[in-house]
Amino acid sequence: MSIILDANAPKGGIPKLPQRGQVSWFEIILLLACIGVVASGVAHGLMDVIVLSFLFAGLALAWNIAGGYAGLISFGHSAFFGVGAFTSTILLTRHDLSPWIGIWIGALIAAAFGSILAIICARLRGPFFILSTLAFAEVVRIIALNWASLTGGPEGLSIPPTSSLADMVFASKSVYAALMLGYLVVVYGITKGLEASRFGYYLFAIRDNEDAAAAAGVNPLAGRAAAMALSAALTGIGGSLFAQYFLYLDPTYLISPELSFQFALLPAVGGLGTAIGPVLGSFLITPLSELLRSYFGSAAAGLHLVIYSLGLLGVMLYFPSGLAGALNKLTRRRPFS
Amino acid sequence: MSALLEVRHLSRSFRTVPAVNDVSFAVREGELLGLMGPNGAGKSTLFNLIAGVLPPSAGEIIYDGKTVTGWKAHDMARVGIARTFQIPKPYRQLSVIENVMLSAFLREKSTAGARRVAATTLEEVGLGEFAESPASALTVGLLKRLEVARALAMRPKLVLFDEIMAGLTPTEVGAMTSFVAQLPARGITVIWVEHVLYAIMKTATRMIVINRGKQIAEGTPAAMARDPAVVKAYLGEEIAIA
Numbered sequence: 001m002s003i004i005l006d007a008n009a010p011k012g013g014i015p016k017l018p019q020r021g022q023v024s025w026f027e028i029i030l031l032l033a034c035i036g037v038v039a040s041g042v043a044h045g046l047m048d049v050i051v052l053s054f055l056f057a058g059l060a061l062a063w064n065i066a067g068g069y070a071g072l073i074s075f076g077h078s079a080f081f082g083v084g085a086f087t088s089t090i091l092l093t094r095h096d097l098s099p100w101i102g103i104w105i106g107a108l109i110a111a112a113f114g115s116i117l118a119i120i121c122a123r124l125r126g127p128f129f130i131l132s133t134l135a136f137a138e139v140v141r142i143i144a145l146n147w148a149s150l151t152g153g154p155e156g157l158s159i160p161p162t163s164s165l166a167d168m169v170f171a172s173k174s175v176y177a178a179l180m181l182g183y184l185v186v187v188y189g190i191t192k193g194l195e196a197s198r199f200g201y202y203l204f205a206i207r208d209n210e211d212a213a214a215a216a217g218v219n220p221l222a223g224r225a226a227a228m229a230l231s232a233a234l235t236g237i238g239g240s241l242f243a244q245y246f247l248y249l250d251p252t253y254l255i256s257p258e259l260s261f262q263f264a265l266l267p268a269v270g271g272l273g274t275a276i277g278p279v280l281g282s283f284l285i286t287p288l289s290e291l292l293r294s295y296f297g298s299a300a301a302g303l304h305l306v307i308y309s310l311g312l313l314g315v316m317l318y319f320p321s322g323l324a325g326a327l328n329k330l331t332r333r334r335p336f337s
Numbered sequence: 338m339s340a341l342l343e344v345r346h347l348s349r350s351f352r353t354v355p356a357v358n359d360v361s362f363a364v365r366e367g368e369l370l371g372l373m374g375p376n377g378a379g380k381s382t383l384f385n386l387i388a389g390v391l392p393p394s395a396g397e398i399i400y401d402g403k404t405v406t407g408w409k410a411h412d413m414a415r416v417g418i419a420r421t422f423q424i425p426k427p428y429r430q431l432s433v434i435e436n437v438m439l440s441a442f443l444r445e446k447s448t449a450g451a452r453r454v455a456a457t458t459l460e461e462v463g464l465g466e467f468a469e470s471p472a473s474a475l476t477v478g479l480l481k482r483l484e485v486a487r488a489l490a491m492r493p494k495l496v497l498f499d500e501i502m503a504g505l506t507p508t509e510v511g512a513m514t515s516f517v518a519q520l521p522a523r524g525i526t527v528i529w530v531e532h533v534l535y536a537i538m539k540t541a542t543r544m545i546v547i548n549r550g551k552q553i554a555e556g557t558p559a560a561m562a563r564d565p566a567v568v569k570a571y572l573g574e575e576i577a578i579a
Contacts, residue, residue, distance in 0.1 A: 021448075198442045198451070205439045208428035215388065215422070216491060217414035217443040273430070 021196025026327075027276065031185070038177045045294075047173040051245060053286040054180035055238060060266035060278030061187040062234035066114075067264060068273035069200065070227035071207030076117065076133030077235050077263045079140040080110040082255035084236025085243040089157050090150065092167065099168040103240040107233040113140070114232025118225040134257060141255035156250040159243065168244045176245050183241055184279070187234050191275045203227050207273075235263070269315050271324025280323040285312075340399075341366045341495055341526050342387070342418075347396035348550075349386055356382040358550035359396070364495070369518070369527045371541030371558065373534070375571055379550040380530045381423055384497050387528075388420040389413035401494070414443060419493035423500045423530075425480035427472035434459060434468040436483055440490035458490045462516070478504035485513075495526045502533040510536055538562065546570065 037050060059081070066072040087106030091097040097105075121132045144151045151157065163171040170176055194200035205213035206223045214220055243249055253259070266285055271277025288311060292304035319326045340363040349357045357379045364370050374380050385391045387398060389410040398406045400416060419440075428436050437455035438448070445451040459465050462482045467475065475483060481501050488496050498517065502510050510533055518540040520527050531537040537544075538558040546554040546561060548570040554561060561567050 196448050198446060198448065201435065201439055201442060201448075201451075204431055204435070205428055208430050209426045211390070211410075212422070212426040212428065212487070213439070214390075214410035215414055215420055215426075216440045216487065217411050218439070219409075219411045 020200075021192055023192070030276075030279070034181055034184075038174060038181055041174050047177055049287045049290045051173060051176045051180050052290060053282055054177060054184045055242060055245070056262070056266060056286045057279045057282035058180065058184040058187045059235060059238040059263055060270065060282050061184070061191050061275070062231050062238060063263040064231075064267040064272065064274075064278045065191065065194065065203075065234070066227050066231035068267055068277070069194065069207065070203040070224060070231075072118070072224060072228060072231075073130050073264065074117075074133040074228075074231075075130055075257065075260045075264060076135075076137035076140075077232070078255045078257070078259040079117075079137035080113055080232035080235040081239035081242070081259065081263075082140065082144060082251065083110045083113055083232075084239030085249055085254055086144065086151055086157070086239075086251075087236070088240035089159060089243045089249055092159060093157060098166050099240060099244055100166070103237055106240045107236045110236025110239070111229040111233035114228040114230075115225040117232075118228035119221070122221050122224070134260070137255055137257070137260055141251060144251040144255055151251055152249070154252070156248060158249075159247040161247050169247070180241060180245075183238065188275060188279065190230075190234070195275060199226070204273075265312070267322075269312065269322060271322025274322070274324040276327070277322045277324035280327070284315075284323065339366065339402075340364065341368075341401060342528075343399040344387065345397040345399070347383070347386060347393050347398065349382055349391060349394050355550050357386060357393075357547075360547065360550070360552050361396075362545055362552065362555070364526055364528060366494075366526055367521045367524070369521050369529065369540055369542050371537040371544040372528055372530045372547070373537065373544060373561070373567075374547040377549075378547045378570075380547065381499060382550075383547070384420060384499055384528075384530065387413075388418060388497060414491060417491075417494035418497070419488035419491045419495070420497040421481075421484035421488050421499050421501055425477070425484050427475070427480055427483055429471070429473040431472055432469050433464060433472050433475065433483060436472050437486045437490045440487040443491045454490055454492075455486075458486045461489070462486045463512075476504070478506075478509070481505065482513075489525075493525060495528070496520070498527060498529045498531070500530055500532060502531055502536055514540055 034054070042050070063074065063077050066074055084103070084106035087109050088099045088102035091102035091105060092099050117133065117136050121129050124132055145153055147153070159169065161169060163169055202213070202218045202223050205216065205218055206220050210220045239254070266281035267278040268281070269285055270279065270281025289308055292308055296304040296307065315323070343363040345361050347357055347360045348355060360383060372380055372383070382391065386393050389408050389412060392407050396406070397404060400418065405413065405416065428439065434452065434455050437458055438451040441451035441454035445454055456468065459468050462485050464479065464482055464486060467479065472483065481504055485498070485501050502513060505513060514536040517527060517529065529537055529541065541558050544556065544558050544561045545552060546567045553566045553570060554564045556564070
């Protein structure tokens, strides 16, 4: 039996939301375009921008799992990035362990750091949570800087630039581009899978209403810890890949508020809590900041940052739900969030 | 019939103010127990204690033969206790069907399975046509119905309804009343708080009345309407007119 509706329905009907987890034509075309760019072997200087755009797209997606889906806005993700980078590099340079294995160990340690952070901050919400993540990364940075016997301290660590598949060091930037694209595709796949899975829904529930989530049998603390662990692990993998590309690790750059903000900024520009958003954010912002630096960086000190900031303000003002939201409107669908 | 839920000497104070004070009662399987009391009587606090949102200051909760005192809300949900919120708490960024799917996930691992359960439940409460709409677009009356759908999609053994009639038209109240009335036959025991008294009077098998945190009466709906203590709680002291 069912209840009959009266005049309670809003006039003119209510807009519909699209279903999650489906792969659109836009995504397929974008992927093919990325593969095409890697295969075409564009100019050496441009390839650098492409490598970083792919890497940061993956990192933005990783951040988005915690920040966008579970509502755990973190300004401390550079800690996980640093943990991943240092773990695989220390294992490679001191213990001769291939990064192909070291990356996973780094991911595990980063995941442990992530769940610890979520548990420490169990009772904190909103700005208090955000500030704690920032402080957490600072603690990790200071430890990394002072534990010189492990991390090399302020001098950092270097990976010998001898091209070798076993050591994951390559002469060609195209190989790095392919590697980063692989990372991006894997993190994207995980995100899409998450969107359509029970665990993913649990994260949405914890983000939108924790009381209701608990009433539906979801353990909010366990969900937050798991989301943070997954997000941190994927960020740690990105850190290891960055180390293999850059071949030099500096704790002050790797674990810094600037980098943490960057991880949060890309999904915010692209569209929080969507899969395509962080990718679009990185594809727009990473080349922009790199190109602006190379064109205007020498012309007038700081000019590239002014242009960069104006661009960001423009996006935030005119596309409050990010590039993904604007894209959804273009295709006359309602935004996800 | 055995007791599905039993509370013994349950108390909860906020600082020094006792919101629930030494309340004891039992609900048998298949019962539809009405819980009534004036504003501020402690009905919602009592629900929050049973649902595990608040730990009791004293007393015991026994559910299905197990002592569950102090269990968390998500543990209570897992053993089969569902509840609605007096002020609806939808997941605003999700669609209506996704809101219900989240409850269905308690017993269904797969997204497709949860979607099937959610779709059936939405039809039952008359929200079928809004399945793909964002929950943030629903009116208050529809949100109350969404609360009911979310509770039922958990396939609970015991459900706590907290004022699910507010914002409904008289026709809808009638429909919702007969809907709730048939739940015990489906194996769902109900404890129901409602300010729309005629609805609850018509359907409840038994009623408990609390006032100022204390249980003041218990019996059939008809007996409650005549009980001097109940009348006094709602209308105040009888005034002697000379």
